[in-house]
Amino acid sequence: MTAPVVEAIGITKVLGSGAGEVQALKGVSLAVRGGELALLMGPSGSGKTTLLSVLGCMLTPTSGTVLVGGRATEGADAEGLARLRRDAVGFIFQTYHLFPTLNAADNVRLALDIRDERGEAAVAKARAALAQVGLADKVRSYPGELSSGEQQRVAIARAIVADAPAILADEPTAALDGQNGRAIMTLLSAIARDRSRGVLVVTHDARLLPFADRVIHLEDGRIVREEESRASDR
Amino acid sequence: MPLILKLAFRNLIHDRLRFTATVIGIVFSMVLVTVQMGLYLGFRRTVTTMIDHAAADLWIVPQGTKCFEDPSLLAARQQYRARAFNGVVDARPVVIGFADWRLPAGGTTPVIVIGTDVRSQGLRPWNLVEGRLEALATPNAIAVDRSYLGQLGVAGLGAAAEIRRQRVRVAAITDGIRSFATTPYVFMDVEEARAHMGIPASEATYILVRLAPGSDAETVRRGLLATMSDVEVLTPAEFRDRSRSFWLFNTGAGAALFGGALLGMIVGTVIVAQTLYSATKERLIEFATLRAIGSSSRYIYGVIICQALISAVIGFAIAALIDAGIVRLTAATVLPIIITPPLTLALFLLALAMGVLSALAAIVQVTRVDPVMVFAR
Numbered sequence: 164m165t166a167p168v169v170e171a172i173g174i175t176k177v178l179g180s181g182a183g184e185v186q187a188l189k190g191v192s193l194a195v196r197g198g199e200l201a202l203l204m205g206p207s208g209s210g211k212t213t214l215l216s217v218l219g220c221m222l223t224p225t226s227g228t229v230l231v232g233g234r235a236t237e238g239a240d241a242e243g244l245a246r247l248r249r250d251a252v253g254f255i256f257q258t259y260h261l262f263p264t265l266n267a268a269d270n271v272r273l274a275l276d277i278r279d280e281r282g283e284a285a286v287a288k289a290r291a292a293l294a295q296v297g298l299a300d301k302v303r304s305y306p307g308e309l310s311s312g313e314q315q316r317v318a319i320a321r322a323i324v325a326d327a328p329a330i331l332a333d334e335p336t337a338a339l340d341g342q343n344g345r346a347i348m349t350l351l352s353a354i355a356r357d358r359s360r361g362v363l364v365v366t367h368d369a370r371l372l373p374f375a376d377r378v379i380h381l382e383d384g385r386i387v388r389e390e391e392s393r394a395s396d397r
Numbered sequence: 398m399p400l401i402l403k404l405a406f407r408n409l410i411h412d413r414l415r416f417t418a419t420v421i422g423i424v425f426s427m428v429l430v431t432v433q434m435g436l437y438l439g440f441r442r443t444v445t446t447m448i449d450h451a452a453a454d455l456w457i458v459p460q461g462t463k464c465f466e467d468p469s470l471l472a473a474r475q476q477y478r479a480r481a482f483n484g485v486v487d488a489r490p491v492v493i494g495f496a497d498w499r500l501p502a503g504g505t506t507p508v509i510v511i512g513t514d515v516r517s518q519g520l521r522p523w524n525l526v527e528g529r530l531e532a533l534a535t536p537n538a539i540a541v542d543r544s545y546l547g548q549l550g551v552a553g554l555g556a557a558a559e560i561r562r563q564r565v566r567v568a569a570i571t572d573g574i575r576s577f578a579t580t581p582y583v584f585m586d587v588e589e590a591r592a593h594m595g596i597p598a599s600e601a602t603y604i605l606v607r608l609a610p611g612s613d614a615e616t617v618r619r620g621l622l623a624t625m626s627d628v629e630v631l632t633p634a635e636f637r638d639r640s641r642s643f644w645l646f647n648t649g650a651g652a653a654l655f656g657g658a659l660l661g662m663i664v665g666t667v668i669v670a671q672t673l674y675s676a677t678k679e680r681l682i683e684f685a686t687l688r689a690i691g692s693s694s695r696y697i698y699g700v701i702i703c704q705a706l707i708s709a710v711i712g713f714a715i716a717a718l719i720d721a722g723i724v725r726l727t728a729a730t731v732l733p734i735i736i737t738p739p740l741t742l743a744l745f746l747l748a749l750a751m752g753v754l755s756a757l758a759a760i761v762q763v764t765r766v767d768p769v770m771v772f773a774r
Contacts, residue, residue, distance in 0.1 A: 212772045221689060221768045242693060245768075249691025256771050260686040264407030269400060276400040277692040321690070333772055 167194035167230065168251070168328040168361035169218050174227030176213055176384075187213040188224070189384040197328065198358035200351060200374060202392075203365045205381035211365045212333065214381065218363065219252050219331045220244040232328050249278055253322030255332035255351075259314045261306040261321075267293055268302040271320045278325055292320035296350055312343030319350055323360075330354060330362040336371065348374040401696065405703030408680060416708075419672040423712025423748070424719065426665025431720045431744055433658035435734035437645075439727075440654065442735060443577040444644045445637040447511070452518040453605035454614055456631045457488070457621065463647070464640040466509060468494050473601040475625050482620055484612030489519040490601030492587055494594040495580070499559040501550045508549075508583045509576060510560065512590020519605045522584040527554045528569030533586055538568035544729070545581035546570075560593050575731050577644070606630075662751060669708055669755035677701060677759035681766055689768035701759045702752070709752030713745055 176188040187210045195201050195218075205211050216222040217229055220236050221244070229236045232251030236244060248254075253274075261270050271289040275281070280288070293302050296316040306314050315335060322330055332351065336344030348364075352374050355362040364371065372378060372392060380388040398406075409416050442449075447465050448456075457479060459469035470492075479488035492512035497505035513520045515533040522530070522540040532538050539560075541549060551558055556567045560583065569584075576582055591598060608617060618630040631639065645651030677684065684697055720736055727734045 216769050216772065219689075245688060245691050245693055247691075248689070249693075252691065254689055254771070256686075256689075260682065260689075260771055262404065262683055262686075264411050265404060269403065272400055273404070273687075274690055277687065277690065277696050281399070 165197035165199075165358050165361075166233065167196050168232060168359075169331075169363065170194040170230040171214070171218060171224075172228040172230075174214075174217060174224040174229060176210075176217055176222065177225045178213065187384055188217065190227070191381075191384070191386055192227075193379055193386060193389075195329065195361040195363045197361050198355060199376045200355035200362040200364065201377045201379055202371055202375040203363060203379050203381060204367065204369075207367075209381045210384040211381055213384075215331055215333055215363070215365050218329075219254060220247045249325075251327055251329055253325065253327035253330045255315070255318050255322050255330065255335045257334040257337045259306070259311075259318045259338075261314055261317055263306050266303050266305050267298060267309065267317045267320075270306070270317055271324050274321045274324050280325070288324055289320070292324035293317070295323070296320045310343070311339050312346060315339060315343070315347050316350065319347070319354070323354055326359075328360055330360060332362065332364040334366055334368075335364060336366065336368055341370070344368070344370065401699050402703050402707075405700050406707055408676065408683075408700070409704050409707055412676070412679075415672060415676065419669060419708050420712050420715065422668030422672075423665050423708060423751075424716045426661045426668065426751075427713055427716035427744065427748055428719050428723070429661030429664070430658045430747065431716060431736060431740075432723060432734055433654050433661065434740055434744065435720070435724065435736045436732060437651070437654045437658075438735040438737065438740060439733045440577055440645065440650065441641055443575070443732060444640050446574070447520060447582075448633055448636050448640065450523050451491075451520040451605055451633070452607060453520070453633060454608040454612075455606040455618055455621070456633065456636050457604035457606060457625070457628050458631055458636070459602070460627045460629055462629065462639070464643040465636070466493065468602065470596065470600040470602060471604070471628050473599055473604075475628065476601070476604045478624055479604055479606050479621060482617060482624070484609050484617045484620075485606055486609045487517060487519075487607045489514045489517045489605050490587055491520050491603045491605055492590050492594070492596050492600075493602040494590070494596065496560050496583075496594055498549055498581075498583070499562070501558075506548065506581075508560065508581050510583050510585060510590050510594055512585055512587040512594075512596075514587050515584075518607065522569060522571045522574060524572045524574065525569050526572045528567075530569060532568035533584065535568065537563070537565045537589065538585065539565045540569035540571055540584040541567060541581060542571045542574045544573075544575055548579070549581060561595075563593050565593070573729075577732055579731060662747065665712075665748075666751045666755045669705055669752060670758045672708070673701060673705055673756055673759040674762060676704070677762055681763070682770065684763045685766045685768050685770045688766060689771045694764065697763055698756075698760050701756045701763060705752035705756040705759075706749060709748040713748040716748075717741070 172192050174191050178185045178187045217224050231247050268289050271292050275285040296319050298316050336347050351362050375392040378390050459471040473490050476488045496510050498508045499505050558565050621630045724736050
């Protein structure tokens with residue numbers, strides 16, 4: 164059993180204030196371990212994105228503890244949280260969020276640049292990450308010149324290039340057709356074979372179940388069920 | 398090229414129309430600031446041109462003299478006291494006054510008459526392009542600058558005219574001796590000048606003192622002041638400062654120049670700030686993404702500041718080319734625009750400072766960006 168790359172212990176999160184106050188998370192505990200691809204599923208409004216934001220150090224929990232790469236987020240200010248994200252988290256977004264003015268290689272290199280990794284070594288790492296996601300021949304292509312699936316691959320390359328232990332993906336296949344969606348999940352499964360990395364995917368899409376080692380069901384801010392998947396036999 | 402610079406540059410040129418408008422705004426701003434500052438330098442130089450070209454180590458001036466063109470008078474006999482002073486080689490009177498020059502077509506125009514002892518070194522016209530200096534010692538002889546010939550209505554060397562209804566004759570022509578106002582300088586012998594302007598022989602405007610080599614100006618100055626009354630004794634540097642101070646700050650000319658420059662700076666800063674603000678607002682999701690993937694605030698501020706500095710450098714470079722043309726065009730005018738290397742450096746630094754300052758609004762905006770917005774559907 165590998166150590167958790169990201170772990171939540173009894174976290175609650177209250178959003179808004181006064182009459183608009185909503186308790187989005189109600190005592191959630193979970194851990195994503197290295198070598199694991201976990202799906203976080205649940206209906207709209209169940210708190211999936213809030214949980215992903217808390218696990219990804221974008222939001223601090225109202226109570227409870229979050230450990231990312233073994234480091235607690237407690238007491239960290241905005242810069243401290245950004246440092247944790249930089250050191251330990253790779254994000255993949257539903258709408259990719261690539262920089263349209265930079266080519267694929269530079270989009271990936273940006274994740275290294277913000278970590279002060281520059282020069283030829285950074286260029287080589289970015290190219291290697293793109294090669295890993297099957298885009299070795301698209302390094303000079305701009306997002307506008309790439310298909311949706313290719314853009315998401317660039318986003319995955321950006322997430323993995325700095326060797327972050329926790330890869331958090333928010334509906335990574337929602338904007339893709341079935342074929343591209345499967346290709347992306349195959350890629351994420353491959354990434355999760357590395358035992359130093361764990362992947363947590365937020366999704367509505369039941370077609371992704373075959374790719375998961377574990378499925379976590381969230382409803383109304385609580386984990387209501389966890390199940391091991393066949394993929395865990397791999 | 399560093400990636401942060403590439404990102405900043407690409408962000409800027411992504412919307413070429415807006416970038417062009419920004420650069421044009423900066424160019425106009427920088428040209429305005431440069432012209433104002435160049436005018437200031439030109440003005441500084443022009444208002445002291447007579448002091449700069451006088452062969453004087455000390456100026457004896459009437460008490461309270463404000464500038465070179467100040468027509469106050471002192472007792473001319475003090476030149477003899479000065480000459481007798483140990484360490485003084487020579488002391489010569491200069492008279493200055495405004496007079497009416499009768500135009501051939503009728504009417505008059507004011508001129509500043511400078512009466513000087515043309516046989517001594519004192520304050521003689523320089524850059525003679527026609528005629529001889531010695532000719533000024535002859536009756537009614539004058540020297541004028543060729544740039545004023547048209548304004549004075551005279552054809553050139555040998556032309557006759559009238560100052561205060563007394564005949565004068567152009568005996569020498571200079572090049573580049575211009576006053577910062579439109580009033581032409583007219584050089585003539587000191588005695589002739591007195592006669593033309595009705596100044597008695599017992600009075601003079603200034604006494605120009607030349608010191609013997611090795612004499613201490615401060616010692617001579619103290620000695621002269623001890624023996625004279627109602628005068629001040631100034632070094633050329635002090636007289637220059639006084640003249641500049643008077644014309645720049647007592648007349649409001651300096652306020653106008655600096656006010657124009659300040660306006661240029663404000664306009665430039667506001668234009669760049671507005672552009673950066675709207676460009677940042679438009680790309681807020683990209684800054685949120687940077688923040689979400691772990692970028693420090695410093696890195697994000699760096700992108701914005703790079704955008705501002707790129708705009709400033711490009712704007713400055715274009716403005717510098719325009720300024721070079723303006724300098725060339727104004728070189729022979731009444732008030733040339735002078736741009737020195739230190740001024741260029743100062744303006745470049747100013748452009749960078751304006752850029753950084755203008756980035757503040759965008760930085761404040763991006764400071765508030767919530768990385769969670771990357772999850773917005």
